[in-house]
Amino acid sequence: MTTSTQARPMASPSLAPPPRVNHRRSYARRALRADLLVTLLWASAAAAVALFLASGGAAQFTSAAQIVTSLGIVAGLVGTDFILVMLVLAARIPLIDRTIGHDRAIAVHRSLGKPALYLLLGHGALLLTGYGMSAGINPIAEIGPMWALPDMPLAFGGTGLLIAVVVTSLVAVRRRFSYEGWHLVHLLSYVAVAVALPHQLSVGGVLAEGTAQRVYWIGLYVLAFGAIATFRFVEPVVSSLRHRITVSGVRTIAPGVTSIELTGRDLHKLGASGGQFFIWRFWTGRTWWHSHPISLSAVPTAGSARITVRELGAGSGRISAVPVGTKVSFEGPYGLFSGAARTAPRLAIAAAGIGITPVRALLEHARLAPGEATVLLRASTPEETYLWDEIYDIAAAKGITCYVMVGHRAARGPGWMPADDARRGVTLASVFPDLARSDLYLCGPTAWLDLVEHDAKALGLPDHQIHAERFDW
Incomplete structure (x- = not known):
């Protein structure tokens, strides 16, 4: 099944306009x-x-x-x-x-x-x-x-x-x-x-x-x-003891994809921005020896946080089945896939597959003026539309334009989009018409991400306006 690119209706924002930020100066x-x-x-x-x-x-x-x-x-x-x-x-x-x-x-x-x-x-x-x-x-x-x-x-x-x-x-x-x-x-x-x-x-x-x-x-x-x-051993131990994080819930949101709810003390003081990741360690007999770099899929509150994991191997499969009450230690937060990396007045975001997780937290945390951000969500099948409903709710509340693409990749033309969209002449420039004045945030499978990044650079977007989060090591 292929669903052509389509915009979600933009609701009136429920938040007051954010103060103007000089991203270029930052x-x-x-x-x-x-x-x-x-x-x-x-x-x-x-x-x-x-x-x-x-x-x-x-x-x-x-x-x-x-x-x-x-x-x-x-x-x-x-x-x-x-x-x-x-x-x-x-x-x-x-x-x-x-x-x-x-x-x-x-x-x-x-x-x-x-x-x-x-x-x-x-x-x-x-x-x-x-x-x-x-x-x-x-x-x-x-x-x-x-x-x-x-x-x-x-x-x-x-x-x-x-x-x-x-x-x-x-x-x-x-x-x-x-x-x-x-x-x-x-x-x-x-x-x-x-x-x-x-x-x-x-x-x-x-x-x-x-x-x-x-x-x-x-x-x-x-x-x-x-x-x-200090930063690989002492600080993580001290922070883990201070915040006392445990697993409070494990919920399957799609085949092979699990959201892990976490609870702890003063989690809003972790210093995390939406889009950043932590390195997590789950203390069970099957998982204690393996650390996992996983992005937040929701901004931490005083007592809760959330990560969303796709089973890509034995390690991620094991943590998807950890029992409630499991103690969790962590390192972080890490990464510049957040608002701190912005350089331009507008925001363009493209996410595919499980790459939606940091994007969801990034949008939740961002203070945006209506119409300032445009988001493209990409999935090969309807079963891979993880957390899209939550993205729609955030988009409606903040005045974000949201487009979706569902379908298998095109054999000709831009390989990062479905065949129907490629035949209709959809391009990165048509999805993001104000791309030159935007920061482009990309997250998803490396091969897909590389194709989108190549198109962005071909349009003249400079490196400092492209922020890519790759799921490899």
């Missing part, structure tokens, strides 16, 4: 903070090299062997700095999340993985070559004497762990792992960095006691591991 401030953050991250690597050169490293470029050895030291310093930056980006520090968003932070984190590994492998190869040249022996033969140096076995072991982490992070390899298995291997990055520290402090005299380099590097390690300990 975006400019956030963009400035993002630029400063990126500059700071790159400056950390430059500072590591500058400190080495200023502490006598510049004087070591006098012979071929010393040049090779010094380049090896520089590669190791920059590679280690990248690894520590990766840990900071993965620590879910609120300032970073509010500035660039969780998705972008993790994207940068991933992009540094291979360069860091190559630099550390180059570090080892260059040092072996340089030491071998100085001793007049084959670089391979230098492995034995280097292995005998204090703490070097730990350094070799750390490099091996990093290789395992980077290899399992490659998309083609990652898809062969369950999320739990991949996450367990990824935790080895913490171990790999920790076991590399002793050889930095004990070998070669680069970080000798009393030097600025030693203070700098110990400070970086404290920052990285302190952020991990």
